Amino acid sequence: MAHRRLRSPLAVWGFIAVVYVAARLLTTGLFWIAAELSGPNSRFGADATIGSLALGWDGQWYWLIAVSGYPTELPVNDAGVVAENGWAFMPIYPYLANALGTLLGGYPTGALVLSLVAGYAASVVLFFLLRKRIGDVAAVWAVVFFANGPLAALFQMGYAESLFLVWLLLALLALSKRSFGWLYLLIPLMGYTRPGVLAFALLLGLYGIVRWFRRRADPLPTRQIVHIVALGALACAVGFSWQVFAAIATGDPTAYMETELAWRRSWVGPEEGFVPFSGFLTATAVWFGLWGLPEALGYVVLGILVAAIAGALLFAPAVRKLGGEVRLWSASYLVYLLLVFFPQSSTFRLLLPLTPLAGAVAVPTSRWWRIGVLVACIAGQWWWIHEMLALGDTYYRIP
Structure with missing residues (x-):
């Protein structure tokens, strides 16, 4: 029945709002249950509240940036290497949240309202991105899974993820409609909200290659070639520009890279560099050493996982239905993570930009399948909130 109720944009906005x-x-x-379960060993303590959970962890960094800006002198730890600092976080979310806070009574309110509204906007855009590929009913279910998913708590936390998703999903929608002009605005918005715009640059490169080889069946005018090349260059420029800004502000050309490595070095030591x-x-x-398993087995598992994901993106019928833009983005973002990320507990959060793949899970029409997926989403959400917030007491319980 969803397709009958969602014939107008206003009906879509209203239905998804519910x-x-x-x-x-x-x-x-x-959140309330998690706050009640929070104990003395938790980062939030025995007197945790919904508000303290919502503004913890990285939410504190964004709040600090909104109030104090970025450091002009990099902090160092006892080992003499650069310590964690605000240059790891992009400026649009904290500054926009702070601006809202001046109207709503303070930064915490502004940050939570921004995350809430952005999460809703992302839900709406996700529906419009998927509906022409998988139909209204499946697109609605994809939104249901997204809104209730394992990472849905981020829509009520002082994190930039939901705002980044708005820009990303709008960019994918614009690309699917070949409305390239919008991308000149959306790429900088993505790039200065959260790291990841270099993955979009890779997407544009792959998109251009695919369009070139299919140009006889799908004409590729010169104007579109110019847009694809220019937008790829813009995404690269935006992606690397933050390193330049950090270098200028601190006088240290390695400021941003050293800042990012600060989080990794707490795991592997101060000598760790970036390769x-x-x-x-x-x-x-x-990880396999901590689990008491052979390192070689870990590399085999990693290889199998990469091959399985690549196979799903290339051949799985439900994924293929989502369209080339979604599949290319998913592949590009996963390659980006493999290139730059050191996986630990925040890996779950960093997978949120793969949200459009929720459409593949929604494609099967069995009612029991969809109900089962929804139950799994809610169970996963509780697990994430319980582990990362209610407990939050060890290095592997970091959002």
Whole structure:
């Protein structure tokens, strides 16, 4: 029946609002339970509240940036290497949240309202991105899974993820419609909200290659070639510009890279440098060593996982239905993570930009399948809130 109720954009916004509000009420209840379970060993302490959970961890960094800006002198730890600092976080979310806070009574309110509204907007855009590929009913279910998913707590936290998703999903929608002009605005918005715009640059490169080889069946005018090349260059420029800004502000050309490595070095020591792909290889050895398993087995598991994901993106019928833009983005973002990321507990959060793949899970028409997926989403959400917020007491319980 969803396709009959969603014939107008206003009906879409209203229907998804009902879905989203219901999901946020559920998450609020889970937050309340987590606050009650928070004990003296938790980062939040025995007197945790919904508000303290919502503004913890990276939310504190964004708040600090909104109030104090970025450091002009990099902090160092006892080992004499650069310590964690605000240059790891992009400026649009904290500054926009702070601006809202001046109207709403303070930064915490502004940050939470911004995350809530952005999560709703992302839900709406996700529906429009998927509906022509998988139909209204499946697109609605994809939104239901998204709004109630394992990472849905982020829509009620002082994190930039939901705002980044708005820009990303709008960019994918614009690309699917070949409305290239919008991307000149959306790419900088993505790039200065959260790291990841270099993955979009890779997407544009792959998109241009695919369009070139298919140009006889799908004409590729010169004007579109110019847009694709220019937008790819813009995404690269935006992606690397933050390193330049950090270098200028601090007088240290390695400021941004050293800042990012500060989080990794707490796992592997102060001598760790950056080499593409090394993060996943090093982390595989670290994790399998902690689990008492052979490192070689970890590399085999990593290889099998990469091959399985690549196979799903290339051949899985439900994924193929989502369209080339979504599949190319998913592949590009996963390659980006393999290149630069050191996987630990925040890996779950960093997978949120793969949200459009929720459409593939929604494609099967069995009612019991969809109900089962929804139950799994809510169970996963509670697990994430419980582990990362209610407990939050060890290095592997970091959002």
